[in-house]
Every structure is written in C-alpha cells, then in structure tokens.
Amino acid sequence: MTHKLLTFGLVAALIILQGCASSRHAAPVADRSQPVKASTITKSAFNTPQREKDWRPHIYIVQKGDTLFSIAFNFGFDYRELAEMNGIADPGVIKIGQEIRLFRDGNAPRPVIIPAPPPTPVIKEGPLAIKYAYSENAVAALDKSEPSQKLTPKPITPLETKTEAVAKKPEPASQPVAKDLVAADDEALNWRMPTNGKVIGGFSEAENRKGVDIAGKSGQPIFASAPGKVVYSGSGLRGYGNLVIIKHNQTYLSAYAHNSKVLVKEGQSVSQGQKIAEMGNTDSDQVKLHFEVRRYGKPVDPARFLPLSKS
Numbered sequence: 001m002t003h004k005l006l007t008f009g010l011v012a013a014l015i016i017l018q019g020c021a022s023s024r025h026a027a028p029v030a031d032r033s034q035p036v037k038a039s040t041i042t043k044s045a046f047n048t049p050q051r052e053k054d055w056r057p058h059i060y061i062v063q064k065g066d067t068l069f070s071i072a073f074n075f076g077f078d079y080r081e082l083a084e085m086n087g088i089a090d091p092g093v094i095k096i097g098q099e100i101r102l103f104r105d106g107n108a109p110r111p112v113i114i115p116a117p118p119p120t121p122v123i124k125e126g127p128l129a130i131k132y133a134y135s136e137n138a139v140a141a142l143d144k145s146e147p148s149q150k151l152t153p154k155p156i157t158p159l160e161t162k163t164e165a166v167a168k169k170p171e172p173a174s175q176p177v178a179k180d181l182v183a184a185d186d187e188a189l190n191w192r193m194p195t196n197g198k199v200i201g202g203f204s205e206a207e208n209r210k211g212v213d214i215a216g217k218s219g220q221p222i223f224a225s226a227p228g229k230v231v232y233s234g235s236g237l238r239g240y241g242n243l244v245i246i247k248h249n250q251t252y253l254s255a256y257a258h259n260s261k262v263l264v265k266e267g268q269s270v271s272q273g274q275k276i277a278e279m280g281n282t283d284s285d286q287v288k289l290h291f292e293v294r295r296y297g298k299p300v301d302p303a304r305f306l307p308l309s310k311s
Helices: 002-026 068-075 079-085 136-149 158-167 184-188
Strands: 059-061 099-101 199-201 212-215 221-223 228-234 242-247 252-262 275-279 288-295 298-300
Touching: 068 079, 068 228, 079 099, 079 228, 199 288, 228 252, 242 275
Parallel strands: none
Antiparallel strands: 059 099, 199 212, 212 288, 221 275, 228 242, 242 252, 252 275, 252 288, 288 298
C-alpha cells in the first residue's frame, strides 16, 4: 500500500512540473527593441498651444520688381520709417541687391570692463627682535620701546575701496526675444465693414487671392475698418490702383484698393468708420473695393474679423 502511494505521488509531481514548463512557453513576451508607434502616443502631447512668432527677417535683399512701397506693405511697415532707417533719400529709388533693414538694432554693444589688477600685498616691516639677558634694566628698557614699535594701520585709499566693485563680473545682458503674436491683438481691434455690398471674390491663399472684393457703385463711401494711421496713400503699387493702407498697431494693416478718390493723406490718424475714400475701378475691370487685412505683412482672411455676406 505504501509503495502504491509513493508511486502515485511521483507521477503527480511529474505532471505538475510538465504543466509549469508548458505554461512558461505560452507567456507573451514584449519586444522593447522596437520603437513605440506614433499612434500609441496620446494626442494631448501635441495639443500644447503655441504663439505664432514674427516671421519677418531683420534684413531684406531687394529683388527685381520691388519698390520700397511694396516691401513696406509686404512686411507690415511704414515705407517712410524704412527710408529713414536705411538712409534712403528718395523712397522711389532702390536697386536690386540692396539691403533693407526692417528693424532697428536695439542691441547696443555692451561696454568692455577690464578688471583692475589685484592690489599689491602690503609687506609689514618692523624692527628686528633683540635678545637681552634677563635683568631689571632690560625689562625697563623693553617697556619703554614698545609704544614706538606698534604698527599704525595703513589707511585704505578710495582706489583700493573700489577694486572689488570693478573686478566684479557684470551680469549677462538678456538676449532679445522674438516678438510673439499676442492673442490680445485680435481683441484690441473691433473691426467693422469697410463698405456695403456683395462679396464677389473671397480670400484664398492657395490661389493667391490676398483679400476680398466687394461690389458697389462708383463714388460709394469707403470707411476705415479700424482706427489707425495712414501709412500709404497713392497709386504706386501695381494692381491696386488708388490705394490706402492703414497701420492699426504693431501687428495689423488694412488695405483699400481701386478707389476713384482718396480722402486721406499719409501720416494722418483716422478713427474707425471715418470716410477715407470713394469706390472706383482704378486698375480694375469693374467698380469694386478690394479689401485686405495683413498680419505682420502677411495676408489673412478678412472673414476672421468681419461678417462678410455673399448674398
């Protein structure tokens, strides 16, 4: 009986060990040598909002067909400021390959501070000690000579006082930071329609349509869509006819083209809703207003700011 129980126990132990071995091969193994697929990364990692930075270069090289007026318009500046900054006496005369600075250099060179040499160490000199044989006369003589042997501290001169301040390492100047597009710019401007009429041409970046076209009648009033300063008034930009450009802030411009009559001058400040021109068809095949909104000189869809109607 005892022999049968022992045999049964051995058989059961072998069965259990075999089962453990088979289950060990069936366990899944994760291969960590392969990179994690992009689809497994949570989308929230890419949804961090970022401010749009000013894309404009500090220096622009004049190309064929450029004028100072077009350069200023395309980069969102007043052409008179560019002329003054670059020493251009006649804004109508620039040449191919000429460098046009778009921004003033606000980074003045830091003064070089040369640390003062370390002060020369003061070597204290005193009378040499003389060894006397002990006696009452020697003690009396030593007591009399002590006041004259005391060292008087050397006064600190103003130059030595300032040595530490001059040698101190200057604080590093803060580096210029690229200007960001602040969301408050959109909120600061309360845009209004520049005129009444049907939208007959919409904005399209893909088709190089830089603004919207609004149909109307000849002589129909054109209004400033937002307050600002007139930075251009004339017909020097090809394809725009009689044009008015208003600079609203450091970010936005608006443009009003094909006017039959212009009522404002360059440098003039205008209020929102002020009449600035009359509708026409200069450099156009029909009477209309071509209206653009530009951010840092780059055209953006006016429908973002205005309730445009195509009916």
